[in-house]
Amino acid sequence: MTISKRQLEERELRKERILTGALNVFKKKGIEGATMDEIAASSGFGKATLYYYFHSKEEVFSAILVNGWESIWMSLEPIIASEKSPRKTFISILLRIAENARSNQGLYSFLFNVPKLINIEEQPWKSYQNRLYAIIQGLLEDGVMAGEFPPLDTQLLFKAMGGLFMGLVFMGDRETPVSEKEIENLLNQLITNPTQK
Amino acid sequence: MTISKRQLEERELRKERILTGALNVFKKKGIEGATMDEIAASSGFGKATLYYYFHSKEEVFSAILVNGWESIWMSLEPIIASEKSPRKTFISILLRIAENARSNQGLYSFLFNVPKLINIEEQPWKSYQNRLYAIIQGLLEDGVMAGEFPPLDTQLLFKAMGGLFMGLVFMGDRETPVSEKEIENLLNQLITNPTQK
DNA sequence: CTAATATTCGACTGTACAGTCGAATATTAA
DNA sequence: TTAATATTCGACTGTACAGTCGAATATTAG
Incomplete structure (x- = not known):
């Protein structure tokens, strides 16, 4: 039984x-x-x-986010584990997220836009999000230190890159999604590697 | 009477x-x-x-946005009218918006975040928003043509800059708002002027 | 003053919706 | 088979809220 x-x-x-x-x-x-x-x-x-x-609508909602973040995390883990340079890792992470986002538009725009809509504390998925953000922040710090990024306040850089990325991937018409190639180009153009100058 | x-x-x-x-x-x-x-x-x-x-909650809501956009518009008009270079105008516009946003946090984050939350067609404030976006898009086009911005697809650049800006001004903790100086630095660092190289 | 008009309001109405109830059906274990 | 357990459901309940009503008060014009 x-x-x-x-x-x-x-x-x-x-x-x-x-x-x-x-x-x-x-x-x-x-x-x-x-x-x-x-x-x-x-x-x-x-x-x-x-x-x-x-148990509730809230729980349905929360389950979507937890699932989503778990899957993001799983897809990013190998990238983070492979000990490439901060700059390469950073760009790979963004590209991977963009790739996921394109193949699963609905879920991803939900995942990344929800925080603005909801503000109930201590959602279980928050910890995934924080972990990801901490890693990216860390990459930026290391990257600036290693001279792979322009020497800017990493807090700023983080906000800027975060916004930029959201803009690219989630803003505007869904008909013309931005390709990875384009994102890569843009990042490389914008975040010029100082040592390459 | x-x-x-x-x-x-x-x-x-x-x-x-x-x-x-x-x-x-x-x-x-x-x-x-x-x-x-x-x-x-x-x-x-x-x-x-x-x-x-x-007449309705909707109308209250809409009135806030119309007021807000009118005031943005009024504060930007002189900048647009002064025929500086696309690059300078672009940066001035962003800085002015950032300045407004900092002195009127609540209103501005409302103005720029609402489009994501609401999607009722044909709001009167939409036309202001579109006009602003069209102008920025135009500046980017002219700027790329004049060699003042890196030679990238302006649609992309627009999305990227839009996102970047939103990220800087509206993301994260309200306690440490980003100063105009910082925004200016960042923009100048990131959108390197190709002709200056 | 008086009467017309402008402004204010709390109580009421109708509706939409999250969540519950209790009963019906399906599945499993013996 | 039977009885326990798992699953399904539409109808119902309670509540929160947008919007209305009708009456009260305040202001203005003559």
Whole structure:
């Protein structure tokens, strides 16, 4: 009378189904505009069933983010582990995120834009985000020290690069997404390597 | 029995009062989180009075944006009119916006972040925004042509600069706002003038 | 003063929506 | 098979909130 492995897996699958439906509704209506009834319809379950799998709308929402950040993290880990120069690692990270973002537009713009919309403290996904930001900050610091980036305040550089990247990847028309090649060019043009001058 | 000038002015003042109150609530609670009851309380009127001056919450909201964009526009017009080089004009515009933003944090982050939160077509303030964006885009084009900016796709450059700027001015802790000096430095470092090389 | 008009308001109404309930069905273990 | 457990659901409940109503008060013009 224990729960079989298959049962657990199917449960996870159903959860995924709900999350996918939810993400679609969030994309279309925004977070506040999305209703549990719609999410239910969009994922093919009755509303009460959603509450069988998740305690609240908040939890659905949070699960999307945790999943998303976990997957970002997994895709970045090898890049971070490979001990290249700060500059190369930095650019690789941005490119990888951009690549992910392009193949999964909805999820990624959700992941990166949500912090502005929500401000409930201590979300579990926050720690992933912080870890990523800390690493990037660290790369910038090391890079400036090694003379691979222009000698600027890294806090500033971080904000600037963060904004720039968001702008490139998430701003404007979805029809003409920015290619990795373009991002790479731009970064190399803008963040000129001082030692190469 | 006509409406006296003073009466009209006082009406405007009361509208301002309401708008200020509303902005404070929006800042604290976000747009969706703000209620008309709170806005009423925060501006010192009864709720029904708000509806004497504005038709809907939407209209209050919209009035803030129109006011805001009008004031941005007025502060930028002289800069645009003074026929300096594209590069100088571009940087002056950014600096002016940053300056405004710092002296009126709440309003400006509202102005620039709202487009992400709302998507009702044909808002009157949209035309201001578009005009500004068109001008910046034009400056970038002229600047690239004149060799004052690195030779990059201006669409890209626009997105990148837009994002970068947003990042600098609006991201992160409010305690340590970025100074104009810093922004200027950064822009000059990053968007290296090719002809100066 | 009086009457017209402008302003103010709290109480009320209607609606949208998160979350619950209790019952129905499906699945599993014995 | 039976009984326990897992899953599903639409109808219902409670609440929060935008917007309205009608009456009260204040201001102005004559």
